[in-house]
Amino acid sequence: MGVEIAVDSLTKAFGKQLIWADVSLTIPAGEISVMLGPSGTGKSVFLKALIGLIKPDRGSILIEGTDIASCSEKDLYEIRKLFGVLFQDGAMFGSMNLYDNVAFPLREHTKKSESQIRDVVMEKMDLVGLLGAEDKLPGEISGGMRKRAGLARALVLDPEILLIDEPDSGLDPVRTSFINQLFIDLNAQIDATFLIVTHDINTARTVPDNLGLLYHKHLAMFGHREQLLSSEEPVVRQFLNAQTVGPIGMSEEKDADELAAEKDLHMPPLPPIALQLEPSNGIPRKSQRPPGEWCRENGVTPPPGSFTPEAALS
Ligand SMILES: Nc1ncnc2c1ncn2[C@@H]1O[C@H](COP(=O)(O)OP(=O)(O)O)[C@@H](O)[C@H]1O
Ligand SMILES: [Mg+2]
Numbered sequence: 001m002g003v004e005i006a007v008d009s010l011t012k013a014f015g016k017q018l019i020w021a022d023v024s025l026t027i028p029a030g031e032i033s034v035m036l037g038p039s040g041t042g043k044s045v046f047l048k049a050l051i052g053l054i055k056p057d058r059g060s061i062l063i064e065g066t067d068i069a070s071c072s073e074k075d076l077y078e079i080r081k082l083f084g085v086l087f088q089d090g091a092m093f094g095s096m097n098l099y100d101n102v103a104f105p106l107r108e109h110t111k112k113s114e115s116q117i118r119d120v121v122m123e124k125m126d127l128v129g130l131l132g133a134e135d136k137l138p139g140e141i142s143g144g145m146r147k148r149a150g151l152a153r154a155l156v157l158d159p160e161i162l163l164i165d166e167p168d169s170g171l172d173p174v175r176t177s178f179i180n181q182l183f184i185d186l187n188a189q190i191d192a193t194f195l196i197v198t199h200d201i202n203t204a205r206t207v208p209d210n211l212g213l214l215y216h217k218h219l220a221m222f223g224h225r226e227q228l229l230s231s232e233e234p235v236v237r238q239f240l241n242a243q244t245v246g247p248i249g250m251s252e253e254k255d256a257d258e259l260a261a262e263k264d265l266h267m268p269p270l271p272p273i274a275l276q277l278e279p280s281n282g283i284p285r286k287s288q289r290p291p292g293e294w295c296r297e298n299g300v301t302p303p304p305g306s307f308t309p310e311a312a313l314s
Contacts, residue, residue, distance in 0.1 A: 002030035002193035003064055003082055003160040005050060010059035010069070012045060018217055019045050023059070025212060025222040031287040032187050032194040033222075036204045036239065037214035038248075043197040044088065046214065047163050050195070051083050052076045063161075081109070084159030084192075086150045088166045092138035098125070099134035102153045109157060124152040127189070128182065144175040148182070155186075161193045162186075168200040176200065180207050181277060188279040191286060201242055205229060206277050206312070209287050213239055215248070226294040229273045230302050243268060272305035274312040 005027040012019045019042035027033050037043050048054040050061060052068045061068040066079050092101045099121060106117045125131050128148040138146055147167055154162060164183070168176040180203055187194055198204060204211055211229070212222035213236055220235045221228055228236055238246030246267060249258060275291055278284065291307035294300075305311055 001160070001191040004029040005161065005193065005195070006060075006062040007050075008060045008062070010046075010049065010056050010061065012042070012049060012054065012056045020214060020217050020219070023214075023219045025219060027193060027195055028210065028287070029193050030187075030191050031209040032183065032196070032207060033210040033212065034204050034208035035195065035197045035212045035214060036201070037197075037199060038239075039199060041214045041217075043199075043214060044165055047085070047165055047195070047197055050163060051080060051085060081157065082160040084154030084157065084162045086147065086154045086162070086164045086167065088169055089146075092146060092149060092153075094138050097135050097137055098130065098141075098149045098152075101138065101149060102156060105153060105156050120156055121152075124155045127155065127186065128152045142175075143170045144179065147171070147179060151182070151186075155190070158190070159192055161195070162190075164194065164196045166198055166200075167196060168198055168203055173202070176203065181280060183207060184277045184285070185279050185281070187287075188281075188283065188285040201240060204240065206274050209276075209289070211240075215239065224294040225276065226273060226292070226300070226302065227298070230270065230295060230300050230306075232270075234267075237267065237270065241268070241271060270303040272303050272311035273307060275307055275309065 008024050010023040011021045035043055035046065045054055049056050050068065056069050059069060063079055063082065066075050068076065068079060071079070102121045102124060103117050106112055106120060122131065125134060128151050130145065130148050130152060133141065133145065138149065167179050171179065183194060183196065184207065196203070196207065208225055210223060211225045213220040213228065215235050221231065221233060228240060231237055234246050235248060238248050276288070278288065292302060295302045
């Protein structure tokens with residue numbers, strides 16, 4: 001279940017400002033993928049391109065045989081029904097209570113009766129742990145609850161693909177951990193394709209099956225989480241481990257002088273790869289692979305201490 005997204009040679013500029021060029025990757029059906037990247041690298045633009053809100057200049061986005069980048073408005077309308085989207089700020093209607101916010105897509109896009117709508121809304125509110133908060137206004141609840149409500153709304157049309165923009169922005173580390181666990185539990189239950197965009201390294205290290213890094217107008221790498229977390233590629237290594245030594249500077253790429261100045265500095269050793277979060281009911285997700293399997297199959301030695309419970313705390 002879930003649907004694959006095949007992106008090929010995607011390029012987007014706004015006027016003279018190139019956002020990214022030649023982005024190619026296949027987001028596997030039913031799996032959780034995270035796209036990581038510094039602020040302003042075009043992560044949100046990428047998500048918007050995937051649902052056809054922004055037209056790329058070149059390249060294709062194939063979903064079930066339809067190219068989002070070039071299809072008709074009518075086809076786009078149909079394809080969009082496969083998607084649920086959680087925007088960065090939750091994008092709730094401020095004057096509607098949570099119940100009406102979550103019910104909104106059902107009232108707009110289906111012919112369901114109010115009693116059928118009620119069943120769906122309550123089921124999704126339960127899924128995200130918000131049962132009992134239906135009468136609250138978005139302004140009366142915490143940022144974490146608003147994101148959960150946005151997630152419930154993204155789920156009401158039973159999406160095959162869930163796009164989530166910076167779920168951790170504005171949340172403290174504990175609330176971020178809760179929402180990350182919720183993504184794992186949801187993926188186990190609804191089996192959709194998840195794409196989460198974030199600059200939070202902890203989310204990137206513990207949640208996804210696959211990990212990508214957008215950096216300096218390109219996709220630096222996309223692959224299995226164990227591939228990126230054991231990668232020696234300087235940009236990937238520096239970003240995923242939050243290090244100052246490496247090609248990434250304070251604002252952009254370091255210049256030749258800066259790089260020369262640190263040529264004798266060694267990059268700190270790669271930290272151990274943490275265990276991936278598992279569903280809280282203990283039943284594995286379909287796309288979950290045993291810890292270390294990718295490394296074994298590909299002859300890669302993971303950093304010492306990887307895949308132990310202690311690795312999660314490092
Ligand atoms: N509709 C738009 N028109 C012009 N420029 C835009 C538009 N949307 C985004 N941008 C620019 O694209 C760049 C990437 O933005 P964004 O995708 O929001 O970054 P991120 O989500 O990675 O922080 C930014 O410089 C932003 O100003
Ligand atoms: Mg963004």
